[in-house]
Amino acid sequence: MSSSKDLGAVKQALLPEQQDIEALISAQHRDPFAVLGPHPDGQGGQVIRAFLPGALSVKVVARDSDDLLGSLHGTDVAGLFAAHFDHTQPYRLRINWAGAEQTSEDPYSFGPLLGEMDLYLFAEGNHRDLSSCLGAQVMSVDGVPGVRFAVWAPNARRVSVVGDFNIWDGRRHPMRLRHPSGVWEIFIPRLEAGEAYKYEILGEHGILPLKADPMALATQLPPDTASKVASPLAVDWQDSAWMEGRAEYHRPDKPLSIYELHVGSWQCEVDDVGDVERQYSWQELAERLIPYVTQLGFTHIELMPIMEHPFGGSWGYQPLSQFAPTARYGSPDDFGAFVNACHVAGIGVILDWVPAHFPNDAHGLAQFDGTALYEYADPREGFHQDWNTLIYNLGRTEVHGFMLASALHWLKHFHIDGLRVDAVASMLYRDYSRKAGEWVPNRLGGRENLEAIDFLRHLNDVVALEAPGALMIAEESTAWPGVSQSTEHGGLGFSYKWNMGWMHDSLHYIQQDPLYRAHHHNELSFGLVYAWSERFILPISHDEVVHGKHSLIDKMPGDRWQKFANLRAYLSFMWTHPGKKLLFMGCEFGQWREWNHDQQLDWYLLQYPEHQGVQKLVGDLNRLYRDFAALHDQDDAPQGFQWLIGDDATNSVYAWLRWSKDGSPLLVVANFTPVPREGYRIGVPFAGTWHEVLNSDAGLYAGSNYGNGGGVVSDDLPSHGQGCSVALNLPPLGVLVLQPMG
Known part of the structure; x- marks a missing residue:
């Protein structure tokens, strides 16, 4: 390859076929490697061709030195350069552009790449x-x-x-x-x-x-x-202790208390009048969020989708880059460092993940190669009417694998501790939110989406193998059986299911004026009928505090004092009810305003004692929940719960026992009227002193401080099927938690 011959002498040998030339010029050639790059001449030499529209000249230099090997000659075809060389050797192209020179290896000199x-x-x-x-x-x-x-x-x-x-x-x-x-x-x-x-x-x-x-x-x-183009992920992982112990932390008999947040609006840099000047980076968020979550005692945070999404108003639920953290808060390395910092502090990280649908933006997956590639072609299967989005065709093996790989990408490369899978109900049913004639039955004639079901089962089985200890959580709002049952027993294989029924019923109850709660008494107790049919998370999520639904405290009836008392009682009821916990940001201190993704939370409210009280109560509830096994280690077992009073609708009073595996109980009593009740008798399983470990009406929570002076001693009076009983002062709109001493 030490000399080049004159183009005119070998013109026919150098130029490709006319149809190849035309295809290159019009950018329609299906196999440019067959024409461009080096091609042996059968005699030890080679022809090199390069199509470089706009180039002025092209020289060929040795790959391992600057030795000039010759030049590629321009042809009658603008931008097409070619030459014959007597010898073959690795080379680079030195291209002279108008105002710039570029030296690089020829992309068309490399063979097939993927194995x-x-x-x-x-x-x-x-x-x-x-x-x-x-x-x-x-x-x-x-x-x-x-x-x-x-x-x-x-x-x-x-x-x-x-x-x-x-x-x-x-x-x-x-x-x-x-x-x-x-x-x-x-x-x-x-x-x-x-x-x-x-x-x-x-x-x-x-x-x-x-x-x-x-x-x-x-x-x-x-x-x-x-x-x-991203550099290979380079995170200084220091979370080996967390990762090694994660499977133990995530057992169903361990506490799981999740703080859900939207990264861009939790806390921001604001100007003098409170308008957002910029969103914090992952590092800045870690510096502020981790101490806050630690102080409040949550075990995990859950981030609303941080996969790149074009429209911020979708809150991330219409992602287009299923493998890329959004650039809004920093680089992929920055996000990895954030997860690492959470783990070092003992906080797990769960991501919302959306395999149900994707937006139809022209630059995205829609009609990706001119055909319905990622989506179903038939709009009765592939178009989501509620959200104006497209539905993944999970029956196509490549799409199935694409989404499977996305889940594993976050769990393995970013050490994510769990995925909350969004909109599972919409995946399971072909007629989800569709009228007759607007959907296509499955191959068996039914309404179930068999491809999506197969995908979810495969996903959960693969995650269990590839990311041991990771949580898989389904946002599923129907009565689909076995969501959290293992796939080998016919279930979908999730770790947990969001208990949407409990959320709906309990919020409907707590919004009633206490005067009318007697007529809705069963709404708080009904959840216990099915509480052990699945492993449940009790979710008070972002969806409950937007779109005119009011913030959590603003759902509460009554005057200002009663609203705060109702909120404290409701949160106490939630934390003492079977099921893991999830609370959306702002609810933990009683934000009045509905959540707005374009503004930070109303942190200024924490200057007021009532808001401080709610925040302190949430921290104490989390500590109580973590410290007392009775509140978490039999969440999915009926023997962990025992009704004492479930039928006192007249007084809107409930009382129950939570039992730990070792037989240690906690007594929970709730009074959902603003009327203090003196000497209310409740049967208890053990005689002696019952210590008041929590009173949601305590003065330190800005309550009225009505209670039992720290505890009561039982009487030898049988009640509620128990051999003895206690006479309790029940605070107005309050919840008591008591522990037997000795």
Whole structure:
């Protein structure tokens, strides 16, 4: 390869076929590697071709030195350069552009990149580490640093990667199609992390809007929509003790108390009049959030979706980048460092994750290669009427595997402790929120979405193997059986299900004027009828404090004092009821205003004693919940709960025992009227002193401080099926928790 011959003498040998030339010029060539790059001449030499629209000249230099090997000659085709070389050796192209010179290896000198096993597992829908395979991967090939791009677009006629590095010209880097997987790939040498890019796709009916990478590991900051080449994740993980003990912390008989928050509106930097100037970064959030959550005693935080999403008003529930943390708060490394800091502080991190649907933005997954690729083609299956979104076709193996890999990406690469799977009910039923004639029955003629059911079961089985100890939580609002039952016993395999029925009934009850609560008495007790049919989380989530539903405290009836007393009683009822706990930010201190994702919480309210009291109560409830096994270690077992009084509708009083596995009880008594009740008799299982471990009406919570002076001594008077009893002073709109002493 030490000399180049005159182009005119070997013109026919150098130029490709006319149809190849025309396809290159029009950016429609399905196999550019067959034409561009080095091609042996059969006699020990090679022809090198490069299609570089806009280039002025092209020289060929040795890869391992600056030795000039020759030049590629311009041809009659603008932008097409070619030359014959007597010898073959690795080379670089020195390209002279108007005002700039670029030296790099030839992308078309590299052979196929992805391994056959990777492609096989992807096509099978079972590639467990797809985020290290497809997308933009910073790597070296044959010792040359650069970025390997790979994207699935089986029905495309041509796919190019475009960005600032090629002035967004789809003619410059058309990709190689790997049959039969439908994956297109190319390695661009010398490209570095931080580059913005998209895919230019030629579909059956022409060029599509530029598409962001479905497998992007990083993105531009919205409203910009390009993907970004991400460096390999480099987090200084110091959470080995947490990760090793996580499976133990997450057992069903352990406390689980979750603080749900929206990252962008929990706390922000504000100006003098309280308007948001900017959102905090992951590091700034960690510095503020972790001490706060620790002080309040929550075991976990749950972040509303932080996968990149184009519209902030969707709160993250319409994500387009299922593998990229949003750029709003920092880099992927920054997010990893945030998770690490939480773990070091003993706080678990759960992410909301959305496999049910995706937005129809032109740069996203919709009609990705000109066909319904990620979504069902039939709008009766693929269009979500409620949310104006598209529904993943989880019956397609590649889509099934794509979403499976997304879940594992967060759990494994970012050490996430659990996923709360959004909108499971909409996945399970083909007729979800549809009228007759608006849905397509399954292959058996039924309404169940068999493909989604198979996916959820497979997902939960794989997570159990690949991320031991991780929690899988279903937001599921119907009576679907066995959501939290193992797949081997016919269930869906989730760790927990949100108890939407309890949420609905209890909130409906607590919003009633106490005068009328007697008529709704069973709404608080009904949850105990089915409390052990699943492993439940009791959710007071963001959905309950938006869209005109009022904040939690503003749902409460009565004057200001009664609203706070009702709120304290309700939270105490929730924390002493069977089921794990979830509370949305702001509810823990009684924010009056509905949650607004564009404003931070009303922290100024904490200057008032009533709001301080609610916050202190939540902290004490969490400590009580964690310290007393009776409140958590038999949450999913009927022997952990015993009614004492469930039928006193006249007084709106309830009383029950929570039992630990070792036989230690706590007595819980709730009075949901504003009337103090003196000497109210309740049967108890043990004689002696019963110590008051919590009174939601205590003065330190800004209550009226009506109670029992710290405890009572039992009387030898049988009551409520028990051999002895206690006479309690029940505070107005209050909950008492008592522990037997000795």
